Each structure stands twice: as C-alpha cells, then as structure tokens.
Amino acid sequence: MDCFHCSKSAVIEVQHGALCKTHFINYFEEKVLKTINKYRLIGRKDILCVATSGGKDSLTVLYLTKKYCERNNIPTKNIRALAIDEGIAEYREKTIIDLQKFCSDHQIPLEIVSFETELGKTLDQAYPIINKGTQKKPCNVCGVWRRYLLNKYAAKSGATKVITGHNLDDEAQVIMMNIFKANTQLAGRMGPISGIEESEHFIQRVKPLYFCLEKEVRLYALLKGFQVQFTECPYSKEGFRHHVQEMLNDFEQKYKGTKQGIINSFLALLPNIREQEKGRIDEIKQCSRCGEAANKEVCNACVMKEMIING
Amino acid sequence: MNITVYNEREKTTLQIEFNGKTVTDLLKELKINPEVFLVVRNNEVIIGDETVHDNDVFELLSVVSGG
Ligand code: SF4
Ligand SMILES: [Zn+2]
Ligand SMILES: [Zn+2]
Numbered sequence: 001m002d003c004f005h006c007s008k009s010a011v012i013e014v015q016h017g018a019l020c021k022t023h024f025i026n027y028f029e030e031k032v033l034k035t036i037n038k039y040r041l042i043g044r045k046d047i048l049c050v051a052t053s054g055g056k057d058s059l060t061v062l063y064l065t066k067k068y069c070e071r072n073n074i075p076t077k078n079i080r081a082l083a084i085d086e087g088i089a090e091y092r093e094k095t096i097i098d099l100q101k102f103c104s105d106h107q108i109p110l111e112i113v114s115f116e117t118e119l120g121k122t123l124d125q126a127y128p129i130i131n132k133g134t135q136k137k138p139c140n141v142c143g144v145w146r147r148y149l150l151n152k153y154a155a156k157s158g159a160t161k162v163i164t165g166h167n168l169d170d171e172a173q174v175i176m177m178n179i180f181k182a183n184t185q186l187a188g189r190m191g192p193i194s195g196i197e198e199s200e201h202f203i204q205r206v207k208p209l210y211f212c213l214e215k216e217v218r219l220y221a222l223l224k225g226f227q228v229q230f231t232e233c234p235y236s237k238e239g240f241r242h243h244v245q246e247m248l249n250d251f252e253q254k255y256k257g258t259k260q261g262i263i264n265s266f267l268a269l270l271p272n273i274r275e276q277e278k279g280r281i282d283e284i285k286q287c288s289r290c291g292e293a294a295n296k297e298v299c300n301a302c303v304m305k306e307m308i309i310n311g
Numbered sequence: 312m313n314i315t316v317y318n319e320r321e322k323t324t325l326q327i328e329f330n331g332k333t334v335t336d337l338l339k340e341l342k343i344n345p346e347v348f349l350v351v352r353n354n355e356v357i358i359g360d361e362t363v364h365d366n367d368v369f370e371l372l373s374v375v376s377g378g
Contacts, residue, residue: 001360009357010358011358012358013358013359018358021356056376057376169375214374215346215374218372218373218374218376219349219356222349222356222372228376230320230372230373230376232320232376252346253344253345253346
C-alpha cells in the first residue's frame with residue numbers, strides 16, 4: 001500500500017490512512033508537539049526533569065522535549081534526565097546503557113538513582129521480603145518506590161515539571177484498571193497533565209506521548225535509529241496490568257480505535273471526575289518519617305522500607 | 312514457499328513453509344496480533360498487504376516493552 005500523501009510505500013496504517021516513513025515521522029512529531037502546546041505541558045520558565053528508563057518511550061520523549069524547546073527558544077539547559085535503577089537483574093542494566101549513550105549523544109545531563117543505595121535493597125532482594133507479609137506483587141513495590149524517588153530527586157534538582165514517557169496504551173490500561181477496581185480517586189489524577197496543582201511536595205507530571213499508540217512509539221524510535229534493544233522486565237507478566245494490556249490489544253485488533261475511544265471518553269469525563277473528587281481528595285500531607293508527599297501519616301515507601309529493616 | 316521468521320520477543324528463528332499470500336496471512340498463520348508487532352523485511356518496515364515471496368526473511372519486532 002502506498003502512503004496517503006505520496007507514492008512511497010507505507011510503514012504503518014493510522015486512523016486516516018497509510019503513511020510512509022517521512023510522513024509518519026512528521027505526523028508523530030506534530031502530534032506530540034501539539035499535545036505539549038494544547039495542554040501547556042511545558043512553560044518558558046519550567047525546569048524540566050524527564051523520567052527515563054532507556055526504553056523506547058523515554059528516549060522518544062526526551063528527544064522530543066528537547067526538540068520542542070529548541071523550536072520555541074526555550075533554553076535546553078533546563079532539561080535534565082533522571083533514571084531510577086530498581087535493581088532488576090538482566091533487565092535494567094541493559095536499558096541504562098542505552099540511556100547513558102543517548103544522553104551523552106544528545107548532551108542532556110543524566111542522574112541515576114538506585115533502590116539499593118537509597119532504600120538498602122534492590123527490587124530483586126526487597127520483593128520477596130515485602131511479599132511475605134503483604135502478598136504485594138513486584139510491580140506494586142516497584143511503583144511505590146519509583147514514584148517516591150522520582151519525586152524526591154526531581155524536587156532536589158529544582159524541577160517544576162516531571163515529564164514521563166507514558167503513551168496512549170499505558171493510559172488506556174490504567175483507566176480500565178481504575179474502572180475495574182472502582183478507583184475514582186486515582187482517576188482524577190490522570191490525563192496529559194496531573195490535576196493536582198503544583199504544591200511544595202508534589203511536582204506536576206506531564207505526558208507528551210499521551211496520544212501516541214505504543215506501536216507508533218516503537219516505530220518512531222526504530223525509524224529514528226534510537227538504540228533500543230528489546231528487553232522485558234522479568235516481572236512484567238505477573239501483574240493485573242498485563243492481563244488488561246492483552247485484553248486491550250485483542251480488542252484493538254478486532255475493533256480498531258478501541259484504545260483511542262477509551263482515552264476520548266475518559267478526557268470527556270475528567271473535568272467532572274476532578275470536580276467530584278475535589279472535596280474528597282485529602283490534602284497532600286507530609287510523611288512524618290521522610291518528609292515526602294503522602295496521603296497518610298507515614299508514606300507507603302517508608303512503610304515498605306520498615307518491612308525490609310524488620311525482615 | 313519457504314521463509315524465515317525471527318521473533319524478537321521469543322528470540323526464536325523459524326524456517327517455515329508458507330502457502331498464503333500476504334504479510335497479514337502470515338501473521339494470522341503464526342497467531343500474531345499485528346497490533347503488537349512490527350514486521351521488517353530487508354531493513355524496511357512493511358505493512359500487512361505486502362506480498363510474501365519465496366526465501367523472504369522477516370523480523371517481528373515487539374511493540375510492547377514490559378516495564
Ligand atoms: S514490570 Fe513491574 S517490576 Fe518491572 S519495571 Fe515495570 S513496574 Fe517495575
Ligand atoms: Zn509519504
Ligand atoms: Zn516517607
């Protein structure tokens with residue numbers, strides 16, 4: 001099949017037709033830059049901390065954040081990359097090597113923070129201990145600690161925005177998970193820009209790849225020659241999320257546009273969800289142990305840390 | 312016809328005998344969801360309606376990166 005715009009052969013079919021390499025790259029970049037503009041994800045005075053892992057999403061978002069700044073005369077020295085090394089054998093080491101190379105090629109300062117130095121144990125070591133007492137899955141532990149360190153180190157670097165590489169698939173999965181689990185409070189915090197106003201303890205999260213399918217991101221990273229070796233977290237098949245992901249991909253194959261439909265419905269409802277949750281969202285407090293943002297006296301990260309110490 | 316298929320996710324290379332016509336037919340035969348893989352032949356990404364030829368070598372690249 002030929003490209004919808006020219007006669008070259010197509011590399012992908014998107015909603016309005018097939019696209020060749022050049023036209024796909026244009027389409028993808030325009031979509032991301034438009035998202036940043038429309039939702040005001042990046043402001044002139046922002047200090048930007050890009051949460052990175054070395055996977056396709058984070059390299060793509062890092063690259064396009066820099067491109068956006070260059071196009072709009074925003075100083076690129078305001079961009080920094082932050083990576084969290086969870087300590088997952090055979091996995092994270094590999095993606096971090098790709099990340100280091102990418103950041104040095106693109107002259108973006110990179111800081112790497114590890115679970116092991118910060119929390120005393122790698123995820124591989126901590127998970128069995130925490131699981132024993134709580135039945136928690138590796139992704140629960142990983143998520144709590146990663147958010148905690150991301151927030152802490154983004155704040156330390158003076159960041160006013162945290163940029164993440166979440167794509168449309170990620171968001172659609174979480175929307176469905178929140179629906180399945182009746183988690184409306186969490187739903188209010190989603191969207192291309194996190195709802196909670198900037199506070200002393202919480203830096204706004206923004207998602208420039210919000211409208212990009214995971215397939216599109218992989219294709220873009222491939223066509224741009226970003227070095228991304230395929231690696232998969234050994235725990236990724238253990239979670240609830242994995243089942244939701246498979247279900248959505250299955251649906252997408254049978255009913256094209258399913259994922260986009262979920263996002264569109266969610267965005268239409270989001271203002272109402274936020275309004276409704278306004279009164280209910282407990283004010284963000286400070287953890288009495290570590291001082292980081294928490295919705296309880298002691299934050300989840302500290303609770304888990306304690307379990308490790310007590311074995 | 313005989314073709315070779317490398318699967319990035321499973322890290323396997325299969326030599327298969329294939330009697331269909333297009334890439335879409337091939338993915339169907341391999342029970343692979345086209346939403347989850349990109350298909351590469353001779354270093355070019357191709358889409359489902361491309362014709363498969365004898366001795367073609369395909370790479371199936373996983374779209375999903377777990378984690
Ligand atoms: S799959 Fe789970 S354990 Fe692995 S990196 Fe992602 S959240 Fe962490
Ligand atoms: Zn074209
Ligand atoms: Zn704490």
